Amino acid sequence: MEKYFCKNCGMKFSGIKALAASTCRNHPKGSHQGNHKLYEGSEKSRYTCKYCGMQAGSIAALTASTCRHHPDGNHQGKHKPAL
Ligand SMILES: [Zn+2]
Numbered sequence: 001m002e003k004y005f006c007k008n009c010g011m012k013f014s015g016i017k018a019l020a021a022s023t024c025r026n027h028p029k030g031s032h033q034g035n036h037k038l039y040e041g042s043e044k045s046r047y048t049c050k051y052c053g054m055q056a057g058s059i060a061a062l063t064a065s066t067c068r069h070h071p072d073g074n075h076q077g078k079h080k081p082a083l
């Protein structure tokens with residue numbers, strides 16, 4: 001079965017429609033201010049933040065903390081998994 005992950009919170013879905021139909025607690029505009037966004041990279045054993053290079057074992061773990069190299073400013077957003 002295909003798995004789809006939200007790039008903002010790491011939540012896992014079995015279909016793109018379900019992913020795009022519910023709100024995201026880690027949405028860049030604020031918690032639940034928008035819907036999940038598809039992570040378009042492949043599934044990996046380690047995910048790397050494209051801003052600061054931090055690594056985590058899952059997108060959920062990576063996006064759980066703020067990023068000191070976030071483009072909006074120091075810790076103004078979460079880590080973003082590189083594709
Ligand atoms: Zn999400």
Ligand SMILES: [Zn+2]
Pocket residue numbers: 049050051052053054066067068069070078079080
């Ligand atoms: Zn980062």
